[in-house]
Amino acid sequence: MEHQDLTDSRKDPLCISQLKISSSSLDPLPQANMAEDLTKSRRHSPIKVEGSEETWGVEDDDDLTDPIFDTIEGNGHSDPTSCFDADLSEYKKKATVIVEEYFGTNDVVSVVNELKELGMAEYRYYFVKKLVSMAMDRHDKEKEMAAFLLSTLYADVIDPPEVYRGFNKLVASADDLSVDIPDAVDVLAVFVARAIVDDILPPAFLKKQMKLLPDNSKGVEVLRKAEKSYLATPLHAEVVEKRWGGTDNWTAEDVKARINDLLKEYVMSGDKKEAFRCIKGLKVPFFHHEIVKRALIMAMERRKAQVRLLDLLKETIEVGLINSTQVTKGFSRIIDSIEDLSLDIPDARRILQSFISKAASEGWLCASSLKSLSADAGEKLLENSSANVFKDKAKSIIREYFLSGDTLEVVHCLDTELNASSSQLRAIFVKYLITLAMDRKKREKEMACVLVSTLGFPPKDVRNAFSMLIESADDTALDNPVVVEDLAMFLARAVVDEVLAPRDLEEVLNQTPEAGSSVGEKVIQMAKTLLKARLSGERILRCWGGGGIETNSPGSTVKEVKEKIQILLEEYVSGGDLREASRCVKELGMPFFHHEVVKKSVVRIIEEKENEERLWKLLKVCFDSGLVTIYQMTKGFKRVDESLEDLSLDVPDAAKKFSSCVERGKLEGFLDESFASEDSQSKKQNGSSSSSG
Known part of the structure; x- marks a missing residue:
């Protein structure tokens, strides 16, 4: 079995260690007998830890200051044991090499074999000490590897007393370790707490060691920190196990490789208990569907293994x-x-149909919750080859877009690849676009949002894309821990960009299969929370820098956008290129701010600057194409209404001209018939009050 899948076999009553190695098989060399006798002469009978049913074969009250106590570390041994100094020195060298290689390869099986070949079981406490002390000065990955290895070797390869003694030595040398490792106290405290959580050290270890060490020593600090900071907290076991990442440091590919290996080995050996142990050791219950999938595929490919694999499932x-x-x-x-x-x-x-029937008849699968294996009459499944070709092309198009920022080129490429009935392909494109963007920087995330808004895909296709993204969120989380937050922001942005309507959020959740419903609920709830916040539109638009296509810069400020709008209106009025003006409005990438385009256009009309009919044409084209919504149009007119007092200083009859603009807007269909300016509203109120008087 792949070494990474090994876990502490003691914890699983079903488990039979694949390695089938016990410490009794690792007989010490003949010359070690005298040292072992000296050690045994200082040991009491095995004791029971208070409050525990487990017996720990460790000495109750070793006195570290007793000169008779054999440390086997070269502290002035008498002649009968002096020959063992050379043995220990040799063991230290080989142990260091084993640890170095383990950190490089992560191969547990090799460590087991090398320790077995090395023999000298009475020195294994030193291996424990060396493994932990070397890991302390490395990254979290190596610390987790060390903790995992100790848990795996415990009892099967290294006797409990040797593990106990190794930690005894580590705590006693905490002062020395602190010289080279500034955070030695905290790191060693976590190792001690982890050993207790993993049941390879008895809880009584803390109290016993405190009695043996000076009060002002670093070792006492380690023990107190382990007890109070890590073992006394709520959910301490989970916190300690995840302190260095645990299996969170594995990528999706790592987990898939381990699953493949465990299934292959199970097919060869038929050892279910070992397979169960390895599945537990993966510690990714949310990814167990991958085990089901790979087991089924393997059963299809290997007819002789079908019965065995289905029986395992x-x-x-x-x-x-x-x-x-x-x-x-x-x-x-x-x-x-x-x-x-x-x-x-x-x-x-x-x-597959036969597998489904068998599983359903045996009661371990609800067949009614599955999709039909036959293609839908109304919506034929895509041809495999063409779908795969499109996926490859989509990835290429998206990567080129992230480099160039050319939305028009993307539109052109998709026009040649898609047709009106390519709903599934459009959803796939949006899914790949967002997936690739999530794994990149803010610039690409912003560009992805701009492209989705520019493409103008039907809401149904965008909803389908988000449903697929939510369904695969558990898998994506292995590489992207904040996938829920990212998806919620993309979804909220789609609503702000008016790619989706607010009611589409619930539809996305309804379309998501049951397997992704819990993640879907989190995503939808977070998206709704983002949208409800004050000034949510602008905040969501600027969460990744804003600035539309111009995402090479951190994003444009409101002042800069206003200047761009002013320039594009001036260029349009003088040149009359309606298509270019529409493109410039779209490429602002800030649809929540399109009311500024409306406001500036109406103000120019009121000021009677040249070619006002061109401005009406621009507003009409923007409105008819959906570039400016009725909400943005109404907001733009309201802002002009609110600024009439200032406008009247330069244009005395500004109010009258604005009323004409409102009437024109209603005729064009820009404004609702109920729209009225503040001036007309105040006149109505005054009229009603005078008539009542």
């Missing part, structure tokens, strides 16, 4: 190792990819 569900949601998701993923599978396995559809 059945038992993992019966013992609660894999839940029904993950099983359903695993089968659903196979159904989604059945066209691809059929290229390599011609009768894949028939085989």
Whole structure:
């Protein structure tokens, strides 16, 4: 089995260690007998830790200051044991090499084999000490690897007393470790707490060691910190286990490789207990659908292994190792990819149908929750080859867009690839666009939003894309821990950009399969929260810098956008290029601010600057194309209404001219018939008050 999948076999009553190595098989060399006798002469009988049923074979009250106590570390041994100084020195060198290689390869099996070949079991406490002390001065990855290795070797390879003694030495040398490692106290405290959580040290270790060490020593600080900061807190076990990342440091590809290896080895050995242990060791319950998927594919490819693999899936569900949601998701993923599978396995559809029938009849799959294996009559599934070709082209188009920022080129490329009935391909394109953007910087995220807004895909296709993104969020989370937050922001941005309507949020959740519903609820709730906040439109638009296509810069300020609008209106009025003006408005990339375009256009009309009819044409084209919504149009007119007093200083009859603009706007359909300026409203109020008087 792949070494990374090994876990502490003691914790799983079902587990039978694959390695089948016990410390009793690792006999010490003949010359070590005398040292072992000296050590044993100082040991008491095994004691029971208070409050625990487990017996710990460790000395109760070793006195570290007792000259008779054999440290086996060259502290002035008498002649009978002097020959062992050379043995220990040799062991230290080899232990250091083993640890260095382990940090480089992460190969647990190699460590086990090398320790077995090395022998000298009485020196294994030093391996514990060396492993931890070397990890302390490295990254979190190595610290987690060290903790994992100790848990794996405990009892099977290294006797409990040697583990206890190794930590005894570490705590006693905390003062020396602090000289080279500034945060040695905290790091060693975590190692001690982790050892207790992993059940390789008894809780009584803390109190016993405190009695043996001077009150002002670093060792006492380590023990107190382990007890108060890590073991006394709520949910301390989970906190300690995740302190250095745990399996969170694995990528999706790492986990998939481990799953593949464990299934291959299970097919060869048939050892279910070992397979269960390895599945538990992955510690990714949200990714168990990958086990289901890969087991089913392997069963399709290897007919002789079908019974064994299906039996494994059945038992993992019966013992609660894999839940029904993950099983359903695993089968659903196979159904989604059945066209691809059929290229390599011609009768894949028939085989999968037989698997579904068998699983349903045995009670470990709810077949009614699965999609139909037959293609929908109304919406034929895409041809496999063409879908795969499009996926590759889509990735290429998106990557080029991130480099060039040329939206028109993307539109042109998609026009040649898609047709009116390519709904599924459009959803795939949006999914890939957002997926690739999430793995990049703010610039690319902003560019992705601008492109989605520019493409003008039907809301249904965008909804489908977000449903697919939410469904795969658990997998994406392995590489992107903040995937929920990112998706919520993209979804909120789509609403602000008016690509989706607010009511589409619930529709996205309804379209998401049950397997992704919990993640979907989080995404939708977070998106709604973002949209409800004060000034949410502007905040969401500027969360990744704003500035539309010009995302090479951190984003344009409001003042800069106003200047751009002023310039584009002046150029349009003088040149009359309506298409270019519309493009410039779109490329502002700030649809929430399009009311400024309306305001400045109406103000220019009131000021009777040249070619006012051109401005009316621009407003009409922007409105008819959806570039400026009725909300933005109304807001623009209201802002002009609010500034009439200032305008009247330069244009005395500004109010009268504005009323004419309002009437024109209503005729063009820009404004609702109920729209009225503040001036007309005040006149109505005055009229009603005078008539009542």
